[in-house]
Amino acid sequence: MYKKINNLDGTEDTTIIKRTTDNLFIPTVEDNRHYQEYLEWLAEGNIPEEAE
Amino acid sequence: MTRAVDLAKRAVITTEDLTNIPSGAKNLIINGDMSIWQRGTSFSATGTDYTADRWQTQGQVWTGTRSTDVPDDFQYSLDITSGSGSYGSFGQKIEAVNCKHLVGKTVTLSFYSKAVSGETNCYVLLKVPSAEDNWTSSSNISTQSISDIGSTWTKHSFTFTNLPSSVATGLLVMIFHGIGQTTQRRYTGFQLEVGDTATPFEHRPYDMELARCKRYYEKSYPIGTFAGSTVVAGRRQMGGSNVSATTSFLSGPIITFEVEKRTTPTIVLYDSAGNSGKCVRYQLGLGDSQNENITALDIGSTGLYTYSASGASRSGVGVHFTADAEL
Numbered sequence: 537m538y539k540k541i542n543n544l545d546g547t548e549d550t551t552i553i554k555r556t557t558d559n560l561f562i563p564t565v566e567d568n569r570h571y572q573e574y575l576e577w578l579a580e581g582n583i584p585e586e587a588e
Numbered sequence: 589m590t591r592a593v594d595l596a597k598r599a600v601i602t603t604e605d606l607t608n609i610p611s612g613a614k615n616l617i618i619n620g621d622m623s624i625w626q627r628g629t630s631f632s633a634t635g636t637d638y639t640a641d642r643w644q645t646q647g648q649v650w651t652g653t654r655s656t657d658v659p660d661d662f663q664y665s666l667d668i669t670s671g672s673g674s675y676g677s678f679g680q681k682i683e684a685v686n687c688k689h690l691v692g693k694t695v696t697l698s699f700y701s702k703a704v705s706g707e708t709n710c711y712v713l714l715k716v717p718s719a720e721d722n723w724t725s726s727s728n729i730s731t732q733s734i735s736d737i738g739s740t741w742t743k744h745s746f747t748f749t750n751l752p753s754s755v756a757t758g759l760l761v762m763i764f765h766g767i768g769q770t771t772q773r774r775y776t777g778f779q780l781e782v783g784d785t786a787t788p789f790e791h792r793p794y795d796m797e798l799a800r801c802k803r804y805y806e807k808s809y810p811i812g813t814f815a816g817s818t819v820v821a822g823r824r825q826m827g828g829s830n831v832s833a834t835t836s837f838l839s840g841p842i843i844t845f846e847v848e849k850r851t852t853p854t855i856v857l858y859d860s861a862g863n864s865g866k867c868v869r870y871q872l873g874l875g876d877s878q879n880e881n882i883t884a885l886d887i888g889s890t891g892l893y894t895y896s897a898s899g900a901s902r903s904g905v906g907v908h909f910t911a912d913a914e915l
Contacts, residue, residue, distance in 0.1 A: 559856055561855040561887060567720070
């Protein structure tokens, strides 16, 4: 459902997470409502896919 | 100007006269007249979703549509229908920076409504978030109700006194009709203002209202064309000349928003054939190759950067976007 993405240099981009079900690029900022949903999803014990 | 001339001719200017001079700022509600519909004009879902700009449903099974059944002086209303056994509710969240001055104040909410079918009761709730602009949980600070909302267009008003300090973290104005029959309602002309009196609705110019909405949601598509449409107009582009075609990395457009967002927004990118999460790789003389991969980087409140890592041999990238910074 969520997937990490990489920077141009191949390192993990920790500022964005991708929701794969509807192709949202979600910034990891606390007052973004989609990031708040992601944090709840993580708290349920889920783990995002690694970047390709 | 006519109103100013009228006032100048009179010996005494009343407080009401001054209150009713259009300022564009007295109404804390954005898109209260339902004039802006950037996401579409017909919605059907369960749970929460945005309909007219800034208006989010909070109900169970519902449909929301743009209606031209309106009271005098309005163009559109929001038609909300909740299913049998479902509660119907919708509201608008006001961001914290616009609520700091409301602590301890009296505010008045007014709106026009019309019951088409079903339940006749209506509740108006004020809620605050658990933390500043964080609505993962919330609590009621006040509730008022009326037993019969009326089957013809009627203006209602509700006054709330001495708002608590928690209102500084944000405010949700929520309309709720009870669980029971399938219920259809129409609403427009929402206004929330400081004071104990519902003054006449202030009609802001369309461009002003649209700009205020774009602080929370913006799209690259023209007005009246919605995300995922098959359209080129408004597409952001980078490159595309007839040299240096490649099947590998292409830098995409740097997208700059027309209005800075409330916070760093969520981005969806589209090609111009309606595919989300995709872009167009294009080139003069070769045309568009749709459904190509695209990634967003460096998202900020003013814009973002994009790139297409690989795909059809072209020299340019084109992409549509939506940016969502809603509460």
